[in-house]
Amino acid sequence: MSHWSCTVGAHSHHFGSLRELMAKATPRRSGDELAGVAAASAEERVAAQQCLADVPLRQFLQEPLVPYEDDEITRLIVDTHDAPAFAPVEGLTVGGFRDWLLRYETDGGVLAALGPGLTPEMVAAVAKLMSNQDLILVAQKRRVVTAFRCTLGLPGRLAVRLQPNHPTDDPKGIAAAILDGLLYGCGDAVIGINPATDSVPAVETLLRMLDELIRKYEIPTQSCVLAHVTTQLQALRHGAPVDLIFQSIAGTEAANKSFGVTLALLAEAQAAALALGRGTVGRNVMYFETGQGSALSAGAHHGVDQQTLEARAYAVARRFDPLLVNTVVGFIGPEYLYDGKQIIRAGLEDHFCGKLLGLPMGVDVCYTNHAEADQDDMDTLLTLLGVAGCNYIMGVPGADDIMLGYQSTSFHDSHYLRQVLGLRPAPEFEAWLEKMRIVSDGRRLLPVGRGHALLAHGND
C-alpha cells in the first residue's frame, strides 16, 4: 500500500493509502463523515487535494481501492482497461490530467477515444480537484449518443424521462400523468414507471398499458417499468412487451449483491432484451440508476469515499451499453448529501464522471423533505446541468412524486430548461410533437384544444 504526504505551511499531512487520500481529498459531504473517511479539517482536505494532484494516473492501475480478489467490479475495471486508449495521458499526474482536460485541443472526439483508457478511480480523482465550472466545461465537450426508438444525447437536445408514478399503480392515474407530461413535450428519454408493487403480474399490466399507448399514437419513445431486474425478466419471458431493462446498480460487488444483482445477471437481462429486437433506430436496451451513498447504505463501501464508489458504478453501466443512466442525486437523504450545496456538487460530479467514462448521463435532480434543500436549489442544479449538456432529466407532475415521496423536476421545469438554453427534444420525438400539435418549432407549447386526441384518450 502506498503512503502519501504533503507539507502545507509548517504542517505536514500524511495519508496511509490511496484510498485514504482519495476520501480526504473529496469536497465535504455528510456521507463520508458518516463513514468516518472524510478529512478532519478544511486544511487537511486541501492538503489531500494537493497531494492527490501529484499522484500519477498510472498509480490507479497498480493500487485498486477495492481488492481485485474480493470484488468483480474491480476485476471488470482492471481486466477491460484499454492501454492504447490510455496512452495519451499515461504520463500525467491527476493535476496534470485536469489541465489536459481543460485544454482547447481536448475536444469531444479526443475524450471519446480516451474513455476506454480511463478507470472510474482516475475520473473520480480528477473530479475531486475540479471546481464546479471545470466539471461543467469538460462534461459539455463530451456528447454521448444512444438510441432505441429515438436518438438521445445529440448536441442542442435535452430529453425528459416521463415519470408518472402512482401509489397503487392505478392504470388510469398513471395514464393521466403520462398524457399530462406528453402535452408538455416530455417522454422522449423514456416513459418509466416506478411500480409500487414489485410483482410480475403488476409489471406485466403496466408494460402492456405503456405498449398500447406508444403503439396507438405511434410515439417514438420507449417504455420501462422499474421493477427488480428479475421481475422484468420474468415478465419478458411471459411475453410482456419489454423495451428497456432497468436496474439500480452500485460500485461494489457487495453493494450490488444487496440489490440482488451480479454482472452475470445483468448480462442475461441485456441479452434477453436485445433478442426481442424492439428498437427501431438503435439497440441500447439497458437503463441504470445510481446514486452516491448506496454502498455505505448497504454496508459495502470498503472504506472508499462515496463519490469514487459512484464512479465505479459507472464501470458496471458501461459494460452494458445503456440507453440511459441517471444518478438519483438527492434521493438518499441528508446523512449522505446534507444540503443543496452538497447535492448540487454531487450532481455535477456524477454527470462529469459518467460522461468521461462514455455514459449517456441523465440526472434526477431531486431532494427529500429532511434534506436542507428546496426547489430553488433544484432550479440551480437543473440549469447548471443544462449548460453541462446533460442528456436528460426527470419529468414528474408538479415535481412531486406521490409514490416515492420526494421532489424532482417537473414537466414545467423541463420546458423552462429547453426555453432558456434553446434546447430541443430528441429529433424523432420533436417531429411527433409537431405532428400532434403539441409543440411548434420545437420550442413553444401550443394551446391544447378540447378535441385533442390525447385529452380524449385520458377521459375515455
Place this chain on the structure above:
Amino acid sequence: METTDPTPAVNADAPAGPDGRDPWLELAGFTSARVALGRAGGSLRTGSLLDFRLAHARARDAVQSAFNAGGLERDLKRHGLASCSLATSASDRRTFLIRPDLGRRLDDASRQRLQELATGWGHRDLAILVSDGLAAQAAERHAVAAIVPLVEELQGAGWSLFPILIVPYGRVKLQDEVGRLLGARHTLMLLGERPGLGSPDSLGAYFTFEPRADRTDADRNCVSNIRPEGLPPAAAARKLAQLLVESARLGVSGVALKDTGLPKPPKPAALG
C-alpha cells in the same frame, strides 16, 4: 392574463367548451399527482407555485418539529397503558438526521436503566417502541390510536406486553438492541416516516421476531402510510395483529412471512 386567471381552466389559450368544462382538468380526477396545473407561458402559474411551497413548508415543519413525548405518555396512561421514556445516542435533531447510526442505539444511561427494569419485568412476548423518527406529529397523532386496539387484540390472544417504550430520535433498528436487552420475543416499532409533500404525518410500523444485533431489514415486516387519509390507525392495528400472530405461529418475520388476505393499500385522496 394567465397568471391571474381566477378560473381553474388549464387551457388558458383554448378556453373551455360550451359546457364550461376543461377536458384537461378532468385528468386530475384520476390521480392525486399534480397534473393539469396549467401554465404561464410554459411555467407554473402563481397559484400552483405557492401551493407547492406550502406543501413543502408543512413537510419541513413536520421534520423539524419537537416531539411531545410527555403528551404521548399521558395519552397512553389515560388508556391504562404504562410507558417508559428512554433516549438514543442522538442528542439533537440535526445529529439524528446526519448520524443514523446514533439513532439505532440507546445512550449509556438508558441502556443501564433498561437492563435494571428488565429484571423486574421478566420475560414477555412483545415490546412496543414509539419514536418521532422523521415526523413527530405522526407519532403524536396516530400512535395511540394504533396501539390501543392492537394491545387489546393481542392481550385477548394471550400475549404479554412490556410497558410502551417512548424513545425520541430513534431509527428502525433500535428495536434490535432494546428487544435483546429485554429478552422480548417480538419488537414492534412505530415511528414517523419520511414526510412526503401530501403526507406530513405518516406513521410507519416495523416488527421483528427474536430481535438481535444481526437482524436486517429483510428480517422485518413493515406496515406503512398509517394516517387517516392512508391506512387508518385502527385498520393498521388489525393488520399488525394478524401479522404478529402469524409471525409467532411460524416463528419468522421478514420476507419469510407472507402478507396475504389483508386489506389492500388505500386509494389516494383525490386532488383538492
